[in-house]
Amino acid sequence: MKVIFAGTPEFAAAALQAILDAGHSVALVLTQPDRPAGRGMQLQPSAVKRLALKYRLAVYQPTGLKDPASHAKIRQAGADAMVVAAYGLILPQAVLDLPRLGCLNIHASLLPRWRGAAPIQRAIEAGDRETGITIMQMDAGLDTGAMLLGRALPIAPDDNAATLHDKLAQLGAELIVEALGKLETLTPTQQPDEGATYAAKIAKSEATLDWRRPALELERQVRAFNPFPGAGATLNATPLKVWRASPAAGAGEPGTVLAVGDEGIVVACGSGALRLEELQRPGGRRLPVRDLLNGFTVSAGARFERGTN
Numbered sequence: 378m379k380v381i382f383a384g385t386p387e388f389a390a391a392a393l394q395a396i397l398d399a400g401h402s403v404a405l406v407l408t409q410p411d412r413p414a415g416r417g418m419q420l421q422p423s424a425v426k427r428l429a430l431k432y433r434l435a436v437y438q439p440t441g442l443k444d445p446a447s448h449a450k451i452r453q454a455g456a457d458a459m460v461v462a463a464y465g466l467i468l469p470q471a472v473l474d475l476p477r478l479g480c481l482n483i484h485a486s487l488l489p490r491w492r493g494a495a496p497i498q499r500a501i502e503a504g505d506r507e508t509g510i511t512i513m514q515m516d517a518g519l520d521t522g523a524m525l526l527g528r529a530l531p532i533a534p535d536d537n538a539a540t541l542h543d544k545l546a547q548l549g550a551e552l553i554v555e556a557l558g559k560l561e562t563l564t565p566t567q568q569p570d571e572g573a574t575y576a577a578k579i580a581k582s583e584a585t586l587d588w589r590r591p592a593l594e595l596e597r598q599v600r601a602f603n604p605f606p607g608a609g610a611t612l613n614a615t616p617l618k619v620w621r622a623s624p625a626a627g628a629g630e631p632g633t634v635l636a637v638g639d640e641g642i643v644v645a646c647g648s649g650a651l652r653l654e655e656l657q658r659p660g661g662r663r664l665p666v667r668d669l670l671n672g673f674t675v676s677a678g679a680r681f682e683r684g685t686n
Contacts, residue, residue: 378557381451381459381476382425383407388546389462390424392483395550396460401557403434404454409465410438442472451475458560460553461515470517478560480515483549485542487511487527489573492520497545498538499576502601504593507531508541510549512556514565519575523565526556537603579606586610588631588681592624592649607657611682612675620663621655632681639667642675 379402382393389408397403406429411420422430429436435454439447451459452475459476461468462483473480486496488511493499500508509529516522530548532541556563584606586595599608599622607618612634627635629645636643641652657663658673 378402378560379404379455379457380557381405381407381454381456382429382462383459383464383466383468384425384462385409385423385465386463387424388485388542388549389464389483390428391546391550392460392462392553393425393428395554396557397432399554399557403429403432404456405451406434406436407451407464407466408436408438410440439466442466443469448472448475458557460557462549462553468515473515473517481525481553481556481560482513482515482520482522483553484511484513484520485545485549486576487529488513488520488524489568489570491574491576493576494578496576497541498579498601499574500532501536501538501541502597504597505532508545510545510552512552513568521568523567525560525563525565526552528552535600537600539604581606584609586619586681588644589647592646592651595646595651596622596624612679615673616659618657618663619653619655620657621653623652623654625650625652630680634675634677634679634681636677637670637675639670641666644681 380396382396382403384393385408406425408423408425411422413419414421426436437450448471451472456476458478459480461480468480484496486500487509491499507529509527511524512526513522513524528548530544579602584602586598586608599619602608603620607620609616609618625643627643627645627650629635631645631647633645634642635645635650641654643650643652653666655663655665656669
């Protein structure tokens, strides 16, 4: 199969690598423009661009895809299909119509549940027991196209957004190779309206822990927002990132520290309590609580604020 590949982060790079390993011809790679990153804020290529350059593939980095010049570039590639994975740009209908066999999207959920930008985080946050990958034919809607292949994946009790991302990236890579191998014989299935949910993009303002909520919900929030943007709360006027936590026994005024020990800081919630196990102070490293307490005093009875990260 001769394909165009459109993607940007590591999730997409895993799929591109699998497509190349399977022997498909990648005529053109679309990815986001280089972005400033790191302490020096130097322009950095995306994970997909780095991989494409390694294989000496043609790379195209437009800021949009509405202009005729972009359409001409894609048309000239003469691809059978376009594979899209976490690209970050909307494909207009004129682009969707260019490849002979259409455009395929690797979506990190079991559609129609969690259409949208943050399906991995929202699945963890909601307490879903499973998620998965859907390969779908793209249309002009937001993740509303007909489904070609799907495969479920259990969400482990200790999965965070990073670990689940890596599992889904591997599954997506396997499934897109399978889809390309039998693309002309697959039967598209329209998505049902029932069960459709929207996975809104994660905002930093969501990260602050609200101690009035049940401990089980806060524990899921911690996992869902690891590594970005990181759940957070403020204690003794110090903003803290919370990277690992678990439900614990206890009750009290929400936000009150119930106990402090090497295993964690137990904080009362609206229902139950949450044991904070790995924290980070501003400018510091992620630390187990036993290490953090060497330079940061916390006592039972102290109160966490609902402040910002």
